[in-house]
Amino acid sequence: MSVLQAAIYLRVSGRFQAGPDRFGLASQEHDARTYAARLGLQVARVYVDQITGVSSDRVQFQQLLQDAPAYSAVILGVQDRLARDVPLSYAMLGALQDAGLKVYSAGEGALDLEDDSSALGFGIRAVIADQERRRITKRMYGGMLAKVRSGRPARTINAFGWRDGQVDPEQAQWVRWIFERLESTGLTNVAYELAERGVLSPTGLPQWRRAQLVKMVHNPLYIGRYEFGRKGERVSTPVEAIVSEEQARRTQAMLRTRRKEQGRPGAKTAVLQLQGVVRCGECGRVVTTTPVRVRADGRQVAYYFCRATLRAEGATCDHRTYYRMDLLHDVAREGLQQLLSSPTLIQGAVEDLTLPEQQQRRVQADLERLDAQWERWKGALRIGAITPEELATERRRIDQARAALLVTPERPVIDVQAWRDRVGHAVASLPLNEALRAAGITVLVHTGGRVTFRIRA
Template identity: 35%
Template sequence: MTRTAIYLRISDPRGDRDDRFGLAVQERACREYAARAGLTVQKVYTDAVTGVTETRVGFGQLLAEADAYTDVIVYAVDRLARHPKAGYALLETLQAAGLQVHTAIEGMLDLEDDAGALNFGVRIVMADAERRRIVRRLTEGKKQKVRNGQPLAPLRCYGYQNGEVFEEQAQWVRWMYQQALVTGTHEIMNELQRLGVPSSAGHPKWNRDQVLKILRNSVYRGEYLYGRDRRTRRAHPDAISCPCPRIVDDETWYAVQRAIDYRRSGAGRRGSRTDLFSLTGRIRCAECGAAMVGRRPGGPDTRNAGYVYYACGDPALMRHRKGCTHRKFYPAVDVHGAVQAELERLARQPAQLASMVVTPTSRPIDTDKAVYDIDAQLTKARNAYLRGIDTEDEYAETKATLLAQRARLLALAEGGQPEPVADAGHLQRALTEALELGDLHQAAGRLGLLVRVAPGGEITLALDPS
């Protein structure tokens, strides 16, 4: 007695209808085929996935219970899959499970038979070609709708409701764009959560991807795009656009894109702007040694939105502060001005430069790999001697040379290598060239500048040219 299962597939549950691809139509045709072939249907399995997807819940259940059946019926080859690779993989999986595969349209499928394999190959290629035609028709229809000035659906992204600007959220979109000019997405995310701003899900929980999608989306400057890269949110060369209600102006939107690209290019530490915080990564608290970070107040109604400052310890690093009491905020413009003035003074008094250089220390040298290589050569030399390839004198000479090299490496590793001492004349030239750049961030990088700020506001400089 044959025990038969039916496998049905539609691409989208919203498209389940009474036409040639509806579940009811497929099942009726499969049962009629089973009656003609004398097969007894015991269970029906369904999936609502695309024809190129190989991972399927209903198909997985069928495989898990494959021992209970001898045959399986699908409506047609294109209901099994619409891609050659997926079609062959799924058919071979069913046959490997001991099931004889039938289709209500084409009949029995058998890859072992030449005619059957050819028929299946032609059918699956035709199904793939039809899928491509469907995709092209749908894509062209969507593009035409956008060309006619209509988004594919009413805008529902953050800041919009049913295609119109939702001011309760739009004010925070504008705030995010203003913040993105001076800080990164991580800082914006933290501030939104601290202020309790509801996300699109309705709760005050944000992540960096949500913030970045808002900052990259051209909808907010009044341009709806069809044809964007899903990962970068950038428009493809053949993207189609149409106007939509805007929340931010073009100048702000493009400035934010440049700021994001600038931070991602590695020109500054992620989450910072070195044009506003020129000492990023080079300014530290004199009390605890933690990095001082550039911050600015948050909130769309903040009157001091242009006030930027340095403070000891990012909130994410508070656990490393170890009881630091340094809580004062230092305006960035004042700190930059004081450092710039001190550098200009040092340029006029080069004799003090040498006293500011960090005392060089010995650097440990990693010789493990070199020693390992020498040990391997010693083993090879010994094996060559034991096999009679090298004479005893040749082996002794090679061994002595390698052991001497090994001893020098171990001595070097133990003593370390002293850092080169910076030449005062070279430092003066470097300082002069750095000041000519007119960019404090680049000047600090060239000099290896280290800035320490004491709780009383006293600023001291040091140079680490290494």
């Protein structure tokens, strides 16, 4: 007679509790293995999540649910390792039972929502765990407030420009550069310049986001004021400043001015008339621009280029031509007039609903997961964990899921005359980029400067 297979599920609140010098995981696993031996179960695998007890985003727990057909039971070290939040505790236990698993806790025994006494005990312990979590959180928060009031940061400062609580000279010079540069250059261009210079973002990635720059400019930490606390009870303490308050005020004022001027004549969105509606016809990635420069004669000049050619983006596209702003605008306008004059061109430009390459890869990954599930179900049948009838049910479910993933939508048909009237009115009354956006048109720039259009029906 084969021994029934079981899994162990463990959780600690973070990676600092999971190190080799910590005993939380080892203790949980020892208790769970001892309990499994008493029940005559063989532990096949241990699943470990390093996450707080109130978060449902658990990779290993989801993997356990996928692998559930291979096991007869799952064992916890103690119930509150499942969760320290009452609704989440019930949801997770229910998910395990719905997957066909018996659930045990080495500390409390069987956990079964179908059994009245077991469900009552489970609920009481869940409430106690939740109350304890709230008390711990409140004590920690109060302690951090007191720490800041005494003149020390609540946590070690590791924002961009700091390292282990001290100002990092190398990053600090880039902080000052960012504040100064934003006085004369827009957020997007500063983000590109940082990436081109090889400066890693606060998240350690080569690409900078506009939101990261805005957050930095408005963070009081950079002018020497550390703040902590919830809204209405924030406290602060002085720290070493990286930029002056005057510099921060100038930069913030410039950002506010640019925000107010968006869309007005002379603003970037008015000058770069294809901004936000143009993509590379070769790789499908975003087409961006160089900074707008003003010549001696007052003429504004900039160039469009494929963002995927940047080193910071991996330089994955070979479409490296830079297209002068005014020339590309003229080509796009001429092409749009040709499009509006031809019903055949309009219907041919309607977006093909074939999945893009990235989404195709996701579908392929989902298909592979379904194949892996089927193999696990067959394995469960071989060890006697399920019946042939149950296997047939799962086969039908998996086949239905595969069929849904493989459905290819048909290209939509639009009312050409109504579309032409609507777009013609938009082109006549709106700036070019706003008209294209309102009409659902994307401009595709191909090698050599050829322009085509894609219509989202």
